[in-house]
Amino acid sequence: SIPLGFFAGLGGASKQGVLIKGGNYLEALNHVETVVFDKTGTLTAGVFKVTQMNPMGMDETQFLEFAAYAESQSTHPIATSIVEAYRQVIDSTRITAYEEIAGHGIKATVDGKQVLIGNKKLMTQAHLESEEVETIGTVIHLAVNGVYAGYMVISDEIKENAKMAVTKLKQQGIKRIVMLTGDHVGVANKVAEELLVDEVYAELLPDQKVEHVEAILGHKSKDKHVVFVGDGMNDAPVLARADIGVAMGGIGSDAAIEAADVVLMEDDPLALCKAIEQAKQTRAILY
Ligand code: ADP
Ligand code: MG
Numbered sequence: 001s002i003p004l005g006f007f008a009g010l011g012g013a014s015k016q017g018v019l020i021k022g023g024n025y026l027e028a029l030n031h032v033e034t035v036v037f038d039k040t041g042t043l044t045a046g047v048f049k050v051t052q053m054n055p056m057g058m059d060e061t062q063f064l065e066f067a068a069y070a071e072s073q074s075t076h077p078i079a080t081s082i083v084e085a086y087r088q089v090i091d092s093t094r095i096t097a098y099e100e101i102a103g104h105g106i107k108a109t110v111d112g113k114q115v116l117i118g119n120k121k122l123m124t125q126a127h128l129e130s131e132e133v134e135t136i137g138t139v140i141h142l143a144v145n146g147v148y149a150g151y152m153v154i155s156d157e158i159k160e161n162a163k164m165a166v167t168k169l170k171q172q173g174i175k176r177i178v179m180l181t182g183d184h185v186g187v188a189n190k191v192a193e194e195l196l197v198d199e200v201y202a203e204l205l206p207d208q209k210v211e212h213v214e215a216i217l218g219h220k221s222k223d224k225h226v227v228f229v230g231d232g233m234n235d236a237p238v239l240a241r242a243d244i245g246v247a248m249g250g251i252g253s254d255a256a257i258e259a260a261d262v263v264l265m266e267d268d269p270l271a272l273c274k275a276i277e278q279a280k281q282t283r284a285i286l287y
Helices: 004-015 023-031 060-071 077-086 120-125 162-171 185-195 206-218 236-241 254-259 270-286
Strands: 018-020 032-038 049-055 095-101 105-110 113-118 138-144 147-155 176-180 199-201 225-230 244-248 262-264
Touching: 004 018, 004 270, 018 023, 018 270, 023 032, 023 225, 023 244, 023 270, 032 206, 049 060, 049 077, 060 077, 060 095, 060 105, 060 113, 060 138, 060 147, 077 138, 077 147, 113 120, 120 138, 162 176, 162 185, 162 270, 176 185, 176 206, 185 199, 206 225, 206 236, 225 236, 236 244, 236 254, 244 254, 262 270
Parallel strands: 032 176, 032 225, 176 199, 225 244, 244 262
Antiparallel strands: 018 262, 049 147, 095 105, 105 113, 113 138, 138 147
16 A cells, blocks of 8 residues: 555645656655756756847848748747747748758758758758857758758757756755756857756767666666656657656656656756655655
């Protein structure tokens, strides 16, 4: 039978906006050694704004139109920001092919032209040279019919409570705090430095995030747990693989919420600290 105290603990956690799928996970939160965070949408708001446009061989209007059309079917935060910057209604009959390439970007056919939009890796894959840009934002490149067409800079912000969450986790005895991201190494290092996370790995594909978590699981201490916290955009496999998968519930995808063991309703990384605190208190009641 399940001790009643666990239900009390789960109830307390849910009042704090934390949904825990069963008493086992609440107990497990008492033995966390490592917390691995995804960056975009988890430690950063994932609300991007187009802050710079550098078209080549076309004007800004045309550049933004290709970009917005190619991104219009994607739910990625980067895509949303580009479509918002365009401010016009999308005529979806002009898009005749569409493919999302995880961790890279989008390949779409717009007005019969092949449009590639995404990071440097996507351009390199298509054997295209792209501009080297020094910026703290995320650089998104565009190519039309195999010709490089310039880049735009998209900026995201660190969440208000992210730094406090990292500090608090350390106070709660978490030994190691890691950040994984598909984003460029320059942006990743800047965020990691500001938040004081211990380790950062950038430019990762979803599969490589799983590999990193597996490596961490392989080296953990006996009876200790590894937590992965993600917003769910391409994160479902990692959420499932970690000892305790924590999803941001507000912006998280259904797949992520399904794969997760703990859901943070407020999309606030500090809620994880509250869940750990709740686990400690529940323990104090029980034993
Ligand atoms: P994170 O690991 O930080 O949560 P993602 O894995 O979702 O980020 O994305 C990694 C990178 O892949 C982005 O920073 C961007 O360069 C590129 N990318 C992913 N999806 C898109 C998209 N729809 N449009 C443009 N670029 C994208
Ligand atoms: Mg993410």
